[in-house]
Amino acid sequence: MHNSIDWTLVGKIVANEATDAERQQFDDWLSAHPEQKPLLDNLRRFWLTADAKLPNDPLDMARAFERLQQRIENEKVDESPAGSRWRVRRWVGWAAAASVAIAVGVWSWLQIQTPAPQAAALVEQINQKGTRSQIRLADGSVVWLNADSHLRFPKAFTGNLREVTLEGEAFFKVTPNPKQPFVVRLATGSVRVLGTSFNIRAYPGDTTVETSVVTGRVAFIAKPAATEQKTGSKSATTQKDTLLLTPNTKAIQSLTRHSVATEPTVAVNQIAWTESKLVFRNTPMGEVAKTLERWYGTPVTLERESLRHCPLTGTFQNQSLREVMNLIAMTNRFQYELTPSQVTIKGPGCDGQ
Structure with a gap:
């Protein structure tokens, strides 16, 4: 029944x-x-x-x-x-x-x-434009988080890996632990630490992701979609390759060409921002404008598109936005207009150069 x-x-x-x-x-x-x-x-x-x-x-x-x-x-x-x-x-x-x-x-x-047991509780550090911070992780590692950046990390590291997630730019000084490797997850790949200190620049919307090594060794692993093409003179990866980076070397992941390459760099320049320095070395003005906007929290625009590829070389430390713009204007290639709400960079541009 x-x-x-x-x-x-x-x-x-x-x-x-x-x-x-x-x-x-x-x-x-x-x-x-x-x-x-x-x-x-x-x-x-x-x-x-x-x-x-x-x-x-x-x-x-x-x-x-x-x-x-x-x-x-x-x-x-x-x-x-x-x-x-x-x-x-x-x-x-x-x-x-x-x-x-x-x-x-x-x-x-x-x-x-019932969901599976949750991993260790995550902490989120979100830096707005114009804000930088220093974070000490549970294992003693230290992270300098740049402006307009977002770091997610557990309160305590459990399991086989020490994993964090980054959007934006950060300099990591990692406490060595061979039994529990340190991994930084990015939207376009991951960085596995074999050494101690490195810088990652991975801002959403940028066309490149850069990983620079200061000390020790670092492995950069791009997601497959970003490793399908070969570059000319620079060594690019295939889908299954891992780039091993040594001091004063950086990996450049191009999100437009779907390639990853290595090239030499001056690592101290890559992490100068941790000492409140802005270092530009033949940096396109389009990238300079983004950096200044993130650094000072004030929108920076270019008067015309032809200014975007004009290179700038200079070092600035602990200076106000107006002081930086005055120094840039002294090159006689750029002018600017600064209001309480934004900066507009002006000039004839660099077409034909």
């Missing part, structure tokens, strides 16, 4: 985890089998008034329902009129079996629905 009951569906209903469609299915079934309603109502009542919270283990679940069965039996035996005990015990048998079925249904359903 009771074999027609879908106990998994009943379990979802009791656990309040059924969808609207499943609830409708249950109501339709109950309308077609009204003789089952007293049994199900009693089971629901005993389930919902059980003392213990829902166990996490099926063995605990079974023990909980043994106690539930005893409660059902005691209550029904005490309330039963003489001469009907055999019917009560038959109902108790059905109820006990149904209780266990509901237990299995509820437990199984919740196991499907």
